[in-house]
Every structure is written in C-alpha cells, then in structure tokens.
Amino acid sequence: MAISRRNFLKGVAGSGVVLAAGVPSAEARMSKQLPPDAVGLLYDATLCIGCKSCMVNCKTHNSVPGGALYKEGLAPSITDSFLCRKSEKTEQMESPPYETEGIDGNKGIWDAAQDLSGKTLSIIKMYRNGSGEKKDSAVNGHAFFKQQCMHCITPACASVCPAGAFTKDPKNGIVYYEAYRCIGCRYCQIACPFNLPRYEWSAVWPEIRKCQLCRHRIKEGKYAACAEYCPTGATIFGKATELREEAKKRFTMKPGTIYNFPIQTMHSKETSTRAVAAYADKIYGLTEAGGTQNLMLSGISFELLGFNKDIPNAALPDLTWAYIAKVPWVFLGVFLSGTALHIITSRKDRNDKRKGGQP
Numbered sequence: 001m002a003i004s005r006r007n008f009l010k011g012v013a014g015s016g017v018v019l020a021a022g023v024p025s026a027e028a029r030m031s032k033q034l035p036p037d038a039v040g041l042l043y044d045a046t047l048c049i050g051c052k053s054c055m056v057n058c059k060t061h062n063s064v065p066g067g068a069l070y071k072e073g074l075a076p077s078i079t080d081s082f083l084c085r086k087s088e089k090t091e092q093m094e095s096p097p098y099e100t101e102g103i104d105g106n107k108g109i110w111d112a113a114q115d116l117s118g119k120t121l122s123i124i125k126m127y128r129n130g131s132g133e134k135k136d137s138a139v140n141g142h143a144f145f146k147q148q149c150m151h152c153i154t155p156a157c158a159s160v161c162p163a164g165a166f167t168k169d170p171k172n173g174i175v176y177y178e179a180y181r182c183i184g185c186r187y188c189q190i191a192c193p194f195n196l197p198r199y200e201w202s203a204v205w206p207e208i209r210k211c212q213l214c215r216h217r218i219k220e221g222k223y224a225a226c227a228e229y230c231p232t233g234a235t236i237f238g239k240a241t242e243l244r245e246e247a248k249k250r251f252t253m254k255p256g257t258i259y260n261f262p263i264q265t266m267h268s269k270e271t272s273t274r275a276v277a278a279y280a281d282k283i284y285g286l287t288e289a290g291g292t293q294n295l296m297l298s299g300i301s302f303e304l305l306g307f308n309k310d311i312p313n314a315a316l317p318d319l320t321w322a323y324i325a326k327v328p329w330v331f332l333g334v335f336l337s338g339t340a341l342h343i344i345t346s347r348k349d350r351n352d353k354r355k356g357g358q359p
C-alpha cells in the first residue's frame, strides 16, 4: 500500500520523534530548473596539482579541527536545536585547519582524510595506474579528482527529507542543510545519487555534513573558499550558466590549443596560460541526475575515477520519494543497521588498537 508523505510524517512523529513545526513542502524547498542567479564550481582535473589547498581552506572556512562546525547562521547550538530555532551565535575560526582529536599517541599530525566525513566536506583523491608517471593518463599515469556536494538542480536529498532540513535556495540554487530541523533519519544519504552527504557518527548531537558552497561567505560578498585558494585555476567559482558554457568550450577545444584559464573565478583578471588537455568522456554534472551546479572535467574517464556510471540523466526526486514512501521500514532499517555497523566498526578499531599496544 502506498503511504503518503503526510502519513509517513504522522508515523514518524507517533514513534516519538518530535519534528520541527511548519515543515515546508518539498516543492517549496527545491526547484526543477536552474535558478537565474545560480552559482557553482567548475573543477578541471587536468589543471589540478593535488596540493589540497582547497581541502585545507574548506576546513578553515567551514569547520574547526575535530568538529566541522559551520560558521555563523549555519551552526545551531544544542539549545537552539532542541528549541528548533536558528542559531544567532557567531563562530570565529581561531584554530588551525588540521584535525588532532582521536589520533592516539600522535597529537598534532596533519589532517590526511581518506574520504568525505562529518569533518571533511570536500576531498581531493588520486587515481594511479602502473608506474603512475604520466599526468592524466589512464595507463601508467595519475590524476586527481575532487568530491563534494554537486548542488543538484533538482536535489533528491531535499525531496526525500521528511523534516525539511534540506532546501535549495531559490535565488542562487545552493542546496543547504539546517541541522535544527534534522531528525537524523538519513534518508538524504540514501537518496543522494552521488553518495555525498555524511553523518557525524561520533558526535553527541550528530548532524549531516556536506558542502554548502560556502553559503555563509557568499552572504558576506565572498565566494567559495576552495576556489579562492586554488593556485592553478583547477577549481573556479562563478555563475552556473557561465560555468556550463566555459566547460563546453574547453571540452570542444582541440587538445594543445593555448588558452587563458581563469584562476579563482570565471571573470578573474588572473589567468594561467597553458595548452588545453585532451578531455575524456564528458562534462560531469551537465546532465547527471538532471544536471548539477558543480561541474567537472577530467583527462581520464569518470568511470575509471570511480564515479557511478549508472546515474540517469533525469531528475530523481519524484522517483526517489515514490520508492522510499512505499517502503517506510527503510527508515528504521537504515537507522538501525547504520548505527549497528558504526558500533561494530568502532569496537573493532578499539580492539585493533589494544592489540597493537596503543593506549
């Protein structure tokens, strides 16, 4: 029997979970078209040198060591969360952008995140084959790639969230998360076709974490920190429509053509002049899941880089909700199995450390 969203919400509320009052409809929280002032990132892997300045500055401007607390307006206190109200507090970053918490006997080690997590909202990973000598070559080569929320034009996460914790900004199209609404069901994680939102498993009051496209900085007249601090122009920030045109232009250029690649933003006066590489495959994000505001170019096929090749070109939200609403037990199943898995792996980690003689 199909279960309406209203009935689902009643069921959840009946099970003891108190939802924030006045949950906006999914339709009000997302658009099906690119908003006119939509912004985004263009990541061109052929320009990336793997320096991870983007990652470090993502942490600096969005998180603190061991906590990933969002800055002003995005980081409700526990009291705020209980009272279902937006935070007024101002978070000032004073700590350096590396994580030290929880690394026994090795305090002060630089952050070397292996994957996205509650503490790492964007990540640079590396592909390597054979001798790894040649940049952007699938054979005997290496390449870098960047992962963070893609800011879908029609975001599945916003569509399935029963508490209205995800919203797509109607003006700039940024898909943002409000912790004070979140009930921790983690439907968003199941729904995201790119598998990008992460959950703070170890936190006392866990939240979902993902790139918010530095929304707090845009409000201050700045732009995405990863683009601002990228020295090569591999990550640039701009209007989504212009980034689409820029990506298409590069993609169709003859390899070897000399081109002025903008650094930091689409219309930056600072450029890097170099030959255009041979791009593989496609412009990632142009059509995937109905299209995304963040786009990627690569010299190596996205499938080889580990990207899901089965993401359809259609927008997913209606489909996703239609599926999940028919199987509401998924809610409980995901919650329990995820929690059980976390307990088991945490216990195994502790046992391994004990066997290895660590405290």
Ligand code: SF4
Residues within 6 Å of the ligand: 149, 150, 151, 152, 155, 156, 157, 158, 175, 191, 192, 193, 194, 195, 196, 197, 210
């Ligand atoms: S990439 Fe995933 S988390 Fe980001 S907007 Fe799209 S569905 Fe939501």
Ligand code: SF4
Residues within 6 Å of the ligand: 054, 057, 058, 059, 062, 121, 122, 148, 210, 211, 212, 213, 214, 224, 225, 226, 227
């Ligand atoms: S735009 Fe996203 S990935 Fe880039 S610094 Fe901001 S939060 Fe991090």
Ligand code: SF4
Residues within 6 Å of the ligand: 047, 048, 049, 050, 051, 052, 053, 054, 055, 124, 144, 146, 229, 230, 231, 232, 233, 234, 235
């Ligand atoms: S995207 Fe830019 S800042 Fe990030 S690793 Fe590549 S070159 Fe460095």
